[in-house]
Amino acid sequence: MEEKVSQSGLPRDIPLRVLIGLADPEGVDWGRIRALQFEGVRQHDMVKIIGSTVCGALAVQIAAASVGWLAAGLWFVALCGLYFYSHLTFKKQALWQRKSIDLRDTTIAHLFSAAAGGIWGIGFVTLALFGDQAAMMNLWSIMICLMVGSAMMLSAIPLSSLLYIGISGGAMIFGWYHVGSFQMTLGSMAITVLLLSSCLMTGRSFIYRKVAEAHLNEKSEVVSLLLKEFEDTGADWLWQTDTSRRIAHVSPRFAHALGMTPEEIDGKPFLQLVAGQSWDTGKFPPALHDLAEKLKRRDSFSNMMVPVQIRGETRWWELSASPKLDDSGVFHGFRGVGSDVTEQRESADKISHMARFDTLTSLPNRLQLTETLGKAMQNSDKWNGRCGFMMIDLDRFKAVNDTLGHPVGDRLLARVADRLRSIMTDNELCGRLGGDEFAIVIRDASDSQYTEMLGKKIIETLSRPYEVDQHTLYIGASVGTAIGPRDGRTVEMLMRSADLALYRSKDQGGGAHNQYEPKLHVHAEERRVMEIALRKALDNEEFSLNYQPVVSADTGGVMGFEALLRWTNPEFGVVSPAKFIPLAEDARLIVPIGEWVMRTACKEAMNWPSTVKVAVNVSADQLSDPNFLDMVVSALQDSQLPAQRLEIEVTESIFMREGTGATEVLDQIIALGINLSLDDFGTGYSSLGYLRKTRFTTIKVDRSFVQGAAKKVPESLAIIRAVVAMADSLGMSTTAEGAETEEEVKMIQKLGCRKIQGYYFGRPMAPHDALDLFRNFDPDAVSQDDRAA
Known part of the structure; x- marks a missing residue:
């Protein structure tokens, strides 16, 4: 245990084992502690000898009638001899004058105390064996007085007092127990324990008082030395x-x-x-x-x-x-x-600057922005004016970070900051909130046209191309604005309102500027409540799957089903997937929900013929989950569904997140024998590049092209023909989505798509309705070989 020591060498805390003299740890001059203890005992030495001698004489008178004058006299001589011998020994060794006393010297004192307690104990036990209880009671009173005196006068050396009281008390307890007086036995025991406890507390208090006095002296010396040192060598x-x-x-x-x-x-x-x-x-x-x-x-x-x-x-x-x-x-x-x-x-000035400015862009940080906004709101209240707060979020910035790395992303943020700084006037303060979020405090926002013009100027300025490390980068900006005090009477409320307006701009696809409206708060609250309900939906079994058939373009026979998630909530009713799927992704719930969909779809597919596949949509967040592949394998094993009957559908958006390693995961999925489908083909940015990266099984043509082809739109017809030809050359199949009319089906067949999906052949249906399509199919008739295939 580490001891805390003052500069004088005295401890600030006295361990019990050192206090009673059972240990002498290194690193501290415990000899000084023992010297203080002996100094406390010295002043009572003669009182102790005289008192013990007088009490011994009284004990002889009490015991002589029972044990004889000779025995009592010999006992008295032994007692007096012990006290005087101990006094002479201590005087000879000059213990009272020492500044430090070692552990061996304290052992001698402990032995003398133990011997004194033993002599008194022998006397009491002798009376118990040969005397009467009246004599025992008288001697017991004398010994109690001596024990009390020891607890007071010898408490500075706790172990000596403990030995004396313990041995004397033990003898009294034995004596009374021997004569059968259980009340006196218990009384002696209680008094002994009480005196032992009192001795420890008194001893600790004594030594703490001495150490405190030493500390005071020490501090006086230290102050004098510090003053002298200050006058001689101090820096001040x-x-x-x-x-x-x-x-x-x-x-x-x-x-x-x-x-x-x-x-x-x-x-x-x-x-x-x-x-x-x-x-x-x-x-x-x-x-x-x-x-x-x-x-x-x-x-x-x-x-x-x-x-x-x-x-x-x-x-x-x-x-x-x-x-x-x-x-x-x-x-x-x-x-x-x-x-x-x-x-x-x-x-301190540098630290203050770092605390108020962003280190990457040198723009004011969140702290300074909130302070400035607070002052602007105070001035607005004072002069009955208006202030504004704009939040800016960069569009497609994460793709730059993921594809080119954070160093390039950081340099791009610095360029964005320079552009924002160049369009600021004395009326605005631009800062960075964190990540790719920036903000602007508009001190005077009384002119609504000015704020609208500023928002458009920000979007236009930040959307121009950037040249960073020989890369031409294209990003955009979304802006949300709130006006104070109309949209919030506190800094927090105004920032929250601007954030809601920004969220609306992002929801519109980015590159937009929106002003806060009260209904945005209603939408945000609805979204919050819906998120809470969505977190409980799995446990409450509120999810279900519908299955939309995918048929052969040639025969019209069912080749598979696409599993579509549905949510029915007691409060919200049937919630559109377009509404709750993005919410699940934002709330990071898509992974557990996706696992439930995968396992449920695989189990349901085992009720269909062995030639019918099931397609399950997978998001980029699921692919980035390190346990995704293990989950898919587990779902196949639990359901016993062959891997070739499972088709995983992904969209081009997963390739916008290179940092997730989507391509590697897709390659592993294909290696397992699972089919891979690229959904909504043609609606992204560089679909041909994705086909080069990953070997898909199926390409799904987006319904917008199908509808355009049915209307004889040349561009749509050309795109579908090109996709079909390319898929055939790459060994891929094509599925046309969204076929709703006979004309669309005929056009799809004419263009050469192999599979068709749409309302014409069937809307998404419940599991039992999907099973009814195979009424003559007996799942029990499927052989084990087919199940294992």
């Missing part, structure tokens, strides 16, 4: 003035701090020395004005920061002083201490 310096506030008794270090000799300083006004060139002009900094007022009013001051001109350079001094008054209260000037804290001040 002393200064004094007379009643006219002129320097007196010049300190050499004070003269060195001013870059002058003591002779040049002596007698000059203190303010003139610290004011430098401003003394002649009379234009003092505010801090020097405060210092002059303190000196004029003869007020004490502490840690006052003042700028000092020394040889044309500004330094910062920290000054403390108090007026010198004699016994009559007459003022004799000031005496104080000073130090040069220029370096510390500069460091």
Whole structure:
């Protein structure tokens, strides 16, 4: 255990094992502790000897009638001999005069105490064996008095007192128990325990008091040494003035701090020395004005920061002083201490700058933005005006980070900051909230057209191409604006309103500027409540799957089903997937929900013919989950569905998140024998590049092209023909989505798509309706070989 030690070598905490003398750990001068203990006992030594001798004589008179004068006399001689021998031994070894006493010397004292307790104990036990209870009661009273006295006088050496009380008390307990007096036995036991506890507490209090006195002495010595050291070698310096506030008794270090000799300083006004060139002009900094007022009013001051001109350079001094008054209260000037804290001040300024500015872009950070917005709102309330707060989020910035790395992303953020800074006026303060989010405080937003124009200008400016490390980068910006105090009477409320407006801009696809409207708060609250309900939906079994058939373009036979998730909530009713799927992705619930869909769809597919497949949609968040592949394998094993009967559908959006390693995961899915389908083909940015990266099984043509082809739109017809030809050359199948009319079906067949999906062949249906399509199919008739295939 680590001991806390003062500079004097005395401990600040006394462990019990050291207090009673059972240990002598290194690192602390415990000999001084024991010397203090013996010093506390010395003053009671003669009282103890005389008292014990008198009590011994009384004990002889009590016991002589029972054990005889000879035995009692021999016992008395042994008792007196022990006390006088111990006194002579301690005197010979000069224990009372020592400044440090080792553990062996304390052992001698403990042995003497134990022997004394043993002699008294022998006397009591002898009476119990041969005497009567009346004599025992008298001797018991004497011994109790001696034990109490020991607890008081020997408590400075707790172990000696503990041994004496313990042995004497043990003998009394044995004696009373031997004669059958159980009440006296219990009483003796209680008194013994009480005295032992009292001895420990009194001993600890004694030594703590002695150590405290030593600490006080130590502190006085330390203060004296520090003052002397300060005067000799300290980094700070002393200064004094007379009643006219002129320097007196010049300190050499004070003269060195001013870059002058003591002779040049002596007698000059203190303010003139610290004011430098401003003394002649009379234009003092505010801090020097405060210092002059303190000196004029003869007020004490502490840690006052003042700028000092020394040889044309500004330094910062920290000054403390108090007026010198004699016994009559007459003022004799000031005496104080000073130090040069220029370096510390500069460091503090740097820290303050870092606390209020973003290190990457050098724009004001969230702290400064909120402070400025608070002041703008106060001014708006005061002058019945309006202020504004804009939140800016960069569109497609994450794709830059994921594809080119964070260093390029950081340099892009710095370019964005430069562009924002270039369009700011004195009316706006632009800052960075964090990540790719920026914000602008508009001090005067009374002109609504101005804020609208500023929002459009921000989007236009930030959407221009960037050249970063030989890369041409295209990003955009979404902006949300709130006007105070109309849209919020506090900083937090106004920022929340701007955030809701920004969320609406992002929801519109980005590149938009929206003003806050009260209904946005209603939508946000609805979204929050819906998210809470969505988190409980799995446990409450509110999800279900519908299955939409995918048929052969040639025969019209069912080749598979696409599993479509449905949510029916007691409060919201049937919720559209377009509404709750994005919410599940934002709330990071799509992974557990997706696992439920995968396992449920695989189990349901085992009820269909072995030639019918099931397609399950998978999001980018699911693919980025490290346990996704294990989950898919587990779902196949639990349901016993062959891997070739499972088709996983993904959209082109997963390739916009290169950092997730989507391509590698898709390759592993194909390696397992699972089919892979690219959904909504043609609606992304570079679909051909994705086909080059990943070997898909099926390409699903988006319904917008199918509808255009049915209307004889040349572009749609050309796109479908190109997709079918490309898929055939790559060994892929094609599925046309959204076929709703006979004309669309005929056009799809004519263009060569192999599979068709749409309302014409069937809407999404419940599991039992899907099973009814195979009424003549007996799942029990499927062989084990087919199941394992």
